[in-house]
Amino acid sequence: MAQNHLLLLPGDGIGTEIMAEVEKLIAHLKEKGLADFSYDTGLVGGSAYDAHGQAISEEDMDKALKADAVIFGAVGGPKWDDVPYEVRPEAGLLRLRKDLGLFANLRPAICYSALADASSLKKELVEGLDILIVRELTGGVYFGEPKEIIDLGDGQKRGIDTQVYDTYEIDRIARVAFDLARTRDKRVHSSEKRNVMKSGVLWHEVVTEVHKDYADVQLDHILADNCAMQLVRNPKQFDVIVTDNLFGDILSDAAAMLTGSLGMLPSASLGAPDANTGKRKALYEPVHGSAPDIAGQGLANPIAMLASFAMALRYSFEMIELADKLEGAISSVLEEGLRTGDIMQEGCKKVSTAEMGDAIIAKI
Amino acid sequence: MAQNHLLLLPGDGIGTEIMAEVEKLIAHLKEKGLADFSYDTGLVGGSAYDAHGQAISEEDMDKALKADAVIFGAVGGPKWDDVPYEVRPEAGLLRLRKDLGLFANLRPAICYSALADASSLKKELVEGLDILIVRELTGGVYFGEPKEIIDLGDGQKRGIDTQVYDTYEIDRIARVAFDLARTRDKRVHSSEKRNVMKSGVLWHEVVTEVHKDYADVQLDHILADNCAMQLVRNPKQFDVIVTDNLFGDILSDAAAMLTGSLGMLPSASLGAPDANTGKRKALYEPVHGSAPDIAGQGLANPIAMLASFAMALRYSFEMIELADKLEGAISSVLEEGLRTGDIMQEGCKKVSTAEMGDAIIAKI
Ligand SMILES: CC(C)[C@H](C(=O)O)[C@@H](O)C(=O)O
Ligand SMILES: CC(C)[C@H](C(=O)O)[C@@H](O)C(=O)O
Numbered sequence: 001m002a003q004n005h006l007l008l009l010p011g012d013g014i015g016t017e018i019m020a021e022v023e024k025l026i027a028h029l030k031e032k033g034l035a036d037f038s039y040d041t042g043l044v045g046g047s048a049y050d051a052h053g054q055a056i057s058e059e060d061m062d063k064a065l066k067a068d069a070v071i072f073g074a075v076g077g078p079k080w081d082d083v084p085y086e087v088r089p090e091a092g093l094l095r096l097r098k099d100l101g102l103f104a105n106l107r108p109a110i111c112y113s114a115l116a117d118a119s120s121l122k123k124e125l126v127e128g129l130d131i132l133i134v135r136e137l138t139g140g141v142y143f144g145e146p147k148e149i150i151d152l153g154d155g156q157k158r159g160i161d162t163q164v165y166d167t168y169e170i171d172r173i174a175r176v177a178f179d180l181a182r183t184r185d186k187r188v189h190s191s192e193k194r195n196v197m198k199s200g201v202l203w204h205e206v207v208t209e210v211h212k213d214y215a216d217v218q219l220d221h222i223l224a225d226n227c228a229m230q231l232v233r234n235p236k237q238f239d240v241i242v243t244d245n246l247f248g249d250i251l252s253d254a255a256a257m258l259t260g261s262l263g264m265l266p267s268a269s270l271g272a273p274d275a276n277t278g279k280r281k282a283l284y285e286p287v288h289g290s291a292p293d294i295a296g297q298g299l300a301n302p303i304a305m306l307a308s309f310a311m312a313l314r315y316s317f318e319m320i321e322l323a324d325k326l327e328g329a330i331s332s333v334l335e336e337g338l339r340t341g342d343i344m345q346e347g348c349k350k351v352s353t354a355e356m357g358d359a360i361i362a363k364i
Numbered sequence: 365m366a367q368n369h370l371l372l373l374p375g376d377g378i379g380t381e382i383m384a385e386v387e388k389l390i391a392h393l394k395e396k397g398l399a400d401f402s403y404d405t406g407l408v409g410g411s412a413y414d415a416h417g418q419a420i421s422e423e424d425m426d427k428a429l430k431a432d433a434v435i436f437g438a439v440g441g442p443k444w445d446d447v448p449y450e451v452r453p454e455a456g457l458l459r460l461r462k463d464l465g466l467f468a469n470l471r472p473a474i475c476y477s478a479l480a481d482a483s484s485l486k487k488e489l490v491e492g493l494d495i496l497i498v499r500e501l502t503g504g505v506y507f508g509e510p511k512e513i514i515d516l517g518d519g520q521k522r523g524i525d526t527q528v529y530d531t532y533e534i535d536r537i538a539r540v541a542f543d544l545a546r547t548r549d550k551r552v553h554s555s556e557k558r559n560v561m562k563s564g565v566l567w568h569e570v571v572t573e574v575h576k577d578y579a580d581v582q583l584d585h586i587l588a589d590n591c592a593m594q595l596v597r598n599p600k601q602f603d604v605i606v607t608d609n610l611f612g613d614i615l616s617d618a619a620a621m622l623t624g625s626l627g628m629l630p631s632a633s634l635g636a637p638d639a640n641t642g643k644r645k646a647l648y649e650p651v652h653g654s655a656p657d658i659a660g661q662g663l664a665n666p667i668a669m670l671a672s673f674a675m676a677l678r679y680s681f682e683m684i685e686l687a688d689k690l691e692g693a694i695s696s697v698l699e700e701g702l703r704t705g706d707i708m709q710e711g712c713k714k715v716s717t718a719e720m721g722d723a724i725i726a727k728i
Contacts, residue, residue, distance in 0.1 A: 120596055160528050196506055202523030251592075254592040
């Protein structure tokens with residue numbers, strides 16, 4: 001059994017608690033002889049800022065670059081609302097994405113059937129929902145230059161951000177989406193605002209071109225505003241949605257909330273395959289945030305974090321069977337009626353973060 | 365009774381049919397001695413392109429600049445998917461917004477109680493919903509320069525758009541939002557992505573500053589991705605949302621769809637008050653699009669168009685009573701069970717565009 005090396009970055013708020021469940025799982029897998037992971041831990045976000053004035057230290061960046069996968073909790077909280085822009089908690093996450101070249105962000109929006117009632121949408125619209133949002137993660141308005149505030153004098157300032165996409169960036173994310181669609185329902189919606197944005201015109205053009213290599217996959221183009229509408233109206237019409245960094249941020253959050261399963265949703269951020277080894281850099285994180293209001297009380301739902309670890313097993317370590325087993329364990333504890341507070345329903349049993357983690361791990 | 369001058373721009377698709385109902389209403393108001401409007405009509409969007417190769421002619425732009433208000437239908441359709449970017453149908457609308465200086469876009473997302481069942485959200489979450497989205501409309505990534513596609517050689521292109529906001533642009537839209545909140549529930553959510561965008565940092569700073577003049581209004585800041593989530597989770601938590609051009613485009617469409625009343629929702633786009641006359645330039649348009657698939661068949665729902673005319677009565681002509689009467693007429697035909705196809709429900713009576721228009725007008 002190969003020794004696979006991880007970097008665990010719990011981050012802020014509930015990050016620590018949910019990451020503790022990952023550590024338990026790793027120990028369990030080793031004990032059972034199912035998988036052997038070694039790992040380091042590091043600081044990111046507000047906790048890194050408190051420790052050394054940066055949203056992630058050079059040392060931890062170095063560890064991230066060397067790890068086979070980074071397992072990430074969550075960052076941010078009111079405590080750091082007023083720290084300088086360059087060292088705000090999010091800067092740690094953005095640097096990891098950029099320096100690791102994690103251009104492909106996979107965000108499944110699935111509705112756990114045990115939780116279909118929890119959605120704000122009518123049950124029949126979300127039951128069985130299974131969308132995969134493929135978000136470009138290292139380009140667009142997140143990283144384009146100039147990005148600055150200029151003082152114009154006379155009390156006037158100018159805030160500038162730049163949305164930039166090159167052909168190759170759109171090409172590679174489109175291929176990720178089409179490849180994944182082939183393993184699913186073979187349908188891709190590409191979303192942009194080409195009626196207003198030149199980057200959207202190029203996006204549309206390049207995706208259309210790449211599609212020629214994927215004639216077996218159906219491609220539809222949908223404007224981002226209409227996509228937001230259609231997600232609300234009838235989310236099941238979608239299979240894979242590929243979109244840019246900013247639209248992906250908003251659309252994937254809306255889609256996650258639609259499922260009623262927000263505390264359950266994982267994500268994977270992947271780089272390009274290494275030219276020699278074929279290995280991709282990767283970071284796995286829950287879609288939810290750091291929830292500072294409930295941190296430290298054992299109330300957090302560890303499912304999204306554990307499901308993110310399942311994505312790591314699947315995409316970074318080709319442990320498909322083990323990933324299936326972990327995802328199955330999550331479904332079955334939900335079927336059995338175990339619930340953390342955020343998803344509590346009548347007739348179910350309320351459990352703590354650790355109890356939920358234990359119950360899932362016990363099934364593996 | 366003053367003579368008030370309008371420019372009617374029906375545009376494309378169902379635009380013509382729904383504008384015909386406005387013309388009937390204007391004739392009715394005159395006949396009854398309730399209001400006296402004169403008007404011109406013009407072309408915009410694909411129909412303008414077909415007529416003279418531009419998305420709006422200089423002559424019609426001139427008429428728009430001189431009118432007391434522009435009443436706008438909808439633009440676009442597959443017929444013009446491949447026309448050059450500069451003369452695509454949307455360019456006509458964008459030029460009107462920019463050249464008329466219509467920086468404040470008011471988009472009410474209300475749920476007509478007769479239609480609460482039509483929402484994809486659970487009825488209790490949308491019944492009585494009444495949000496006002498105040499979208500900045502002449503700045504941001506829609507108009508910032510550079511906005512271009514550069515050929516980099518070697519098969520690579522670069523698409524660039526620029527998000528730009530100056531202090532004064534944020535200041536004036538914030539004031540519109542706070543002023544309107546005072547006439548409502550006195551709560552404003554300001555939405556941006558200050559954790560990623562410098563324009564968002566400035567937005568947050570300026571809105572916070574302007575708020576000092578509105579101590580009686582509650583201000584909350586919410587990141588745009590979280591705002592999309594919260595709209596889906598529990599839309600009734602919002603009163604007024606103020607946001608930039610691009611986020612406003614997406615969030616207002618999502619909010620409109622949530623109500624289940626998309627074919628019913630109007631919008632107003634307003635300029636700054638003239639230094640001498642105090643009059644604002646203004647354009648009124650339905651939130652829905654040109655629906656080319658059902659155009660020309662008498663199937664379109666004219667309610668959003670007539671409700672937009674009610675906004676014109678309210679905001680451009682201070683005919684508050686008449687606006688109330690028109691809005692009341694719309695509610696009561698819905699209560700009586702009249703429905704166009706898009707909102708048809710069991711037990712209701714299906715009517716055509718003209719029949720719906722007639723029924724509403726008959727009540728005034
Ligand atoms: C924390 C923040 C910078 C981040 C983003 O905007 O990408 C988050 O919202 C996400 O979606 O992962
Ligand atoms: C037609 C299009 C240019 C427009 C926009 O993006 O503003 C539309 O979506 C809207 O919201 O009015």
